[in-house]
Amino acid sequence: MIHPIGRRAVLGGLLGAPLVAIGAMAGCERVAPRGSDRAARRRRAHIEGAIRGPSIASGHALRDGTLRQDGVETTHRARVVIVGAGIAGLSAAWRLRHGGVEDLVLLELEPMPGGTACAGYDGIVPYPWGAHYVPAPSRHDAELTELFSEMGAIEGRDDEGRARVAEHVCVREPAERVFWNGFWHEGLVPEAALDARDREEMKRWRAHVDALVARRDGCGRRAFTLPIARCASEPELLAWDAMRADRWLEAHGYRSRWLRWLLDYATRDDYGLRLSQTSAWAMLLYEAARIDAPGQPAPPYMTWPQGNGAIVEHLAAPWGERLRTGRLVQQVQPRPQGGVSVRAVHVASGQRERWDAEHAVVCVPRFVARRIVVPLRDGPDDAPPYGAWVVANLHLRDRPRGRGFPAAWDNVLVDADGLGYVCATHQRGRDHGPTVLTYYRPLLDDDPRAARRWLERQSWSALRDLVLDELGVAHPDLDDLVERLDVWRWGHAMPQPRPGVVWNAARRAAARPLGAIHFAHTDLSGLALFEEAFHHGLRAADEVLDALRGRSVAS
Amino acid sequence: MSLSRWHVGVLLAVALVVATSGLVYELLAGTLASYYIGSGVIGFSTTIGVYLFALGIGSWLSRRIADPVAPRFIAVEWTVALLGGAMAPAVELAFAWAEHAAVLLYVLLFVVGMLVGLEIPLLMRLLKHDLRFEDVVARVLAFDYLGALVGALAFALLLVPWLGTTRTSLALGLLNAVAGFAALAVLRAQLGPRATRRLGAQGLLVAAVLVAGLFGAARITRWAEAGTYAGVILWNERSAYQQITVTAAEGGVQLFLNGQLQVHSGDEYRYHEALVHPALALAHRRARALVLGGGDGLAVRELLRDPAIREVVLVELDPAVTSLARRLPALRELNGGALDDPRVRIVHDDAMVWLEARSSAAAPFDVVIADFPDPNDFATGKLYTTRFYRLVRRAMHDRSVLVVQATSPLHARRSFWCIERTIRDVGLHTRPYHVHVPSFGAWGFVLATPWPAPQPERLRVGGLRYLDEATLRAAFVFPPDMGPVPVEPNRLHDQMLVHYYAAEWGGG
Structure with a gap:
């Protein structure tokens, strides 16, 4: 289960063999590898950095009941309380505001909103800490089109009714390159590597996907x-x-x-799973869902230097003081007289808050919801499995050298466990000098809990070496150029669509409201796509709006 | 076994040749190191130090060379000929194709230095039976120092200007080999027939390699990036952004960026007059001008001829280019010190990033000149996209004029019309034109205005060398082989221009 050791063993087998052989002859097998580690440590000694990550400590304190909370409880009122200011919670707030409900608060544990779409702002350019792009919305997705139009990311529609993405948001060419056999190649698959059979299968695959795009059920869905x-x-389908x-x-x-490599890359990228761990339905969804009609190209990707952090900024902007960060929600409970009360503690001060509201929208992962929503506490464990990810941001004083195709937005390595890196300055058009590279690596264990335990144990320097060893293969001068390397440990990065997770009765049931308590999160879909978070937020907000309208009609 | 007077003379001539080529190797290494390190002081001082030290090591080691000296001296000659001859081509190729080429340069230099250091003591030992000690030292050292003078003068005045570094290196290797053959002929009695034959065969092999190298020098030069310049290199540096090279050839000065000719002093006035004056002719106001790219200061020079210009902002990515344009006499003479004019403000930034960050409330420019290198990669191609021209439009008012250098409508016809189409796509009215610049061939520009401007007719500045009103009128006429072709616009996410350009210039 421990990836880096597995990978190192392979690397050692390839590169270290002559050294080991010499060492063995001299009767000191361990000297050579340790010596090279020491050389790497010396090369990396100047690199600063730290482990970052969601407030694991306060989460665990909540789990273990050891949280400090000695302040007096203050009572507040709002029509709606939204628990969790990730994409789902912020989308619910967006919908509620458009529906005329402005008397709401968002309670967020982290110091900044966004959840896994959060971003960093302390580099020479803002950079992502998680999700970093969104495919342009399909023709039929009016709501998402509206959101992006508000942001100036979509400028009207073209003749065929497709959203026209603003040029500065559309991923700039070259979008992708791939490192294989010592060289960078254009695209996600090295063209030179393909033989006739690969090409034939890829053609067949595209036709197959088109057929799935065209497929409808009896009701036309x-x-x-x-x-x-x-x-x-x-x-x-099920x-x-x-x-x-x-x-x-x-x-x-x-x-x-190569077809399998592409698809495996896609499932690792979107779901943090290998093909052998992913539901076939989820893989096909990724390929077919975003294409408007057979024969049409996949929609362009929209991105910003800070990734989806730009969407978070837009969604969070109207709320000001109503977005209360650093608040750990401990309890969401229906009130006997109707409505909901939400108890939270301000982690920094220990100050306690009680919010009495007409409705609550719980937009946190299911494993958290099950602990804080009182009526759920005794129910069955209906949380999906969660994948763990390592995301690192590398602050470089200059661009790394690499042989072959020039630097792209997304830079992928074929023979690596990680997904490669994206470049935050690419979309800005800054092509020289300092930059920030964001490295992504899902932990691909069959048992995600083992991955989380492993991740929790890793020191910063171990994770630094993991990242630099992997990327250093493509960029020999990387160690020297990196000035700062921060690592984010995402223990519960995303729900995983392993076989049987998505089309599971528990998923559907979990999305249903419990009285005045509503739910929105990608956990309710079992796959962590931006569109799912957004639409769950909208759905939950609509439930609230309907209920509020119903009541005002009734009274 | 004594040598005749004639033989002694030959050996002294060999000493001269050895010294000449030895000094040339040292100067070659200094030159190469300066090019690649980017500093003449560091390049020359380190190579001279290493080389003299290696000479000392060689002399010191000579005492370890046992008799008979003659065959060993010849063998040293062959090795010097081969390594010295191969030094420049090997290092140039290594710089073009491998990492840490400087290491190779210094290692080769050290080895050659050591061998040259061996040569003079060995020569003295060869002569010690036939001359008095005082004479040996006096004559050999005199020829040695004379050789140094010959080498230094020949290097600067003849070899590099005529042969370039690659051929100089090979030619001097060959000269070393010739000296070796002369010594072989003189010493053959001492060596005996077998050793003479063996050493002769080795010498022929070395000479053959060097001659082959000389014939293949053009190809080696083509392989090695740094060898692409025809003239004497006046300046060569690797800045943070690009390779900047200034050469002197054909009675003029040339500026190259990444090996691409940007300026030829013989005809740059044609290019820069054509770039700047049609835009000035069209502009309603001419107080504030913006130059994007063009760090050589030549477009600024043309702007400053117009007394109406009050302020020029120059946005150039690479501080090394503007610094060179202000400092290097050859370039400063060309731009007339334009970059030090009080009306000029220099900003070092990527033009696109600068335009994006620029406040939309800042005062607009009356004239904007986009003078970027040709779009041969994505990083440059972005400066020709619809996004870029939208940002430029934001820095203009409704009566401003934009002019864009747009590569050759003859050699890169689709590229030229793609740039024109891209500018039109953002709602600007375009007036494409072209002129003949001998160094570049037929060269195109696009004038763009927010209003449907007429073709410019009256120049604001008189006394231009190339552009007069008749030439200006003709510039807007496109013969059929340069006329419009159907093209797609160049967008940030779909850089058609870079693909057109690669197809059009890459193939030729």
């Missing part, structure tokens, strides 16, 4: 679309959700190494 609540639920993606490919005759 698409087989694959976003949000997934709008997908058809025919038995064959059976694919119970199936492993690699088995599905096998059954459909897809064996090309």
Whole structure:
């Protein structure tokens, strides 16, 4: 389960062999590898940095009941309390504001909003700490189109009704490059590596995806679309959700190494899972859901230097003091006289707050919701499995050298466990000098809890070496150029669509409101796509708006 | 076994040749180190130090060389000929293709220095039976120092200007080999027939390699980036952004960025007059001008000829370019010190980043000149996108004029019309034109205005060398082989221009 050791063993086998052989002859096998480690440590001694991450400590204090809370409890009122200011919570707030409800508060544990879409602002350019792009919304997604139009990221529609993405938001060319066999190549697959069979299978695959794009059920619903609540639920499709993606490919005759590599990269990138760990349905969703019609290209990616942090900034902007960060919500409880009371503690001061509201929208991961929402406490464990991720931001004084195709936005390494890195200055158009590179690596263990335990134990220098060892293969001068390297440990980065997770009755049930308590989070879909978080937020907000309207009509 | 007077003379001539080539190797290494390190002081002082030290080591080691000296001296000659001859091509190739090429340079220099250090003591030992000690020292050292003078003068005046560094290195290697053959001929009696044949064969092999190198020098030069320049290199530095090279050839001065000719003093006035004056002719106001790129100061020079200009802002990415334009006499003479004019303000930033960060409330410019290198990569291509021209438009008012250098409408026809189309795409009215610049060929520009401007007719500045009103009128006429072609606009996420450009210039 421990990736870095596995990888190092392989590397040692390849590169260290001659050294080890010499060492063995001299009767001191351990000297050579340790010597090279020492050299790496010396090369990296100037690098500053720290481990960052969600407030694991306060989360665990909540779990273990050891949180300091000695202040007097103050009582406050709002029509709606939103617990959690990630994309789902902020989207719910956005919808409520558009629906005329401004008397709301957002309670957020972290010092900044955004959840896994948060960003860093202490570099020469803002940079992402998590999600960093969104595919342009499909023609049918009016709400998301509206949000991005508000942001100036979409400028009207083209003749075919597709959103026209603003040029500075559309990923700048070159979008991607891939490191393989000692060189960077254009695109995500090195063109030179493909043989006739790879090409044939890729062609067949595209036709297959087009067929899935066209597929409709008896009610005219698409087989694959976003949000997934709008997908058809025919038995064959649901059976694919119970199936492993690699088995599905096998059954459909897809064996090309490079097609599989591309799809495996896609599932690692979007879900933090290998093909063998992903539901076939989820893999197909990723491929088919965003294409408007057969034969159409996939939508362009929208990105900002700080990644989806730019969306967070836009969504959080109207709320000011109403967005209360550093608040750990401990209890969400229906009140006997109607409405909800939410208890929170200000982590820094120990000050306690009670919020009495007509409605609460709980936009936190299910494993947290189950602890804080009182009526859920005795229910079954209906949380999906969660993947752990390592995200590192490397602050460089200059651009690293690399052989082959020039630097792109997304820089992927074929023979690596990580996903490579994105460059925060790329979208700005700054192509020389200092930059910030964001490195992503999902932990691919079969048992996600083991990955979390491993991650918790890692020191900063171990994680620094993990990142630099991997990227150093493509950029020999990287150690020297990095000035600061911060690592974010995401223990519960995202729900994982392993087989059977998405089309699970528990998912649907968890989304239903409990009286005045509503739920929104990607956990309720079992896959962490921006569109899912957004639409859950909207759905929950609509439930609240309907209820509020119903009441005002009744009175 | 004594040597005749004639033989002694030959050996003294060999000493001269050895010294000449030895000094040339040292100067070559100094020159190469200066190019690649980017500092003449560091380049020359380190190479001279290393080389003299190596000479000392060689002399000191000579006492370890046992008799017979003759075959060993010849063997040293062959090795010096081969390593010295290969030094420049090897180092140039290494700089172009490998990392840490400087290490190779210093290692080769050290080895050659050590071997040259061996040569003079060995020569003295060869002569010690035939001359008195005082004579040996006096004559050999005299020829040695004379050789140094010959080498230094020849290097600066003949070798590098005529042959360039690669061929100089190979030619001097060959000269070393010739000296070796002369010594072989003189010493053949001492060596005996077998050793003579063996050493002769080795010498022929070395000479053959060097001759092959000389014939292949053009190709080696093509392989080695730094060897692409025809003239004498006046300046060569690797800045944080690019390779900047200034050469002198054909009675003029040339500026190259990353090996791409930017300026040729012989005809740059044609380019810069054509770049600047049509825009001035069209402008309603001419008080504030913005120059994007163009750190050589030549576009600024043309602007400053117009007394209406009160302020010029120059946005150049690379501080090394503006610094060189202000400092290097050859360039300063060309731009007339324009960059030190009190009306000029220099900003070092990426033009796109600067325009984006610029407050939309800041005063707009009356004239904007975009003088970027050709769009041969994505980093430069972004400076020709719709996004970029929208940002430029934001820095203009409704009566401002923009002019863009737009590569050759003849050699890169689609690239030229792609730039024109891209500018039109952001709602500006365009007036493409072209002139003939011998160094570049047919060269194109695009005038762009927020209003449908007429074709410019009256120049604001008289006495230009190239542009007069008749030439200006003709510039807007496109013959059929340069006329518009259907193209896509160049966008940030879809840089058509970079692909067109690569197809058009890459193939030729």
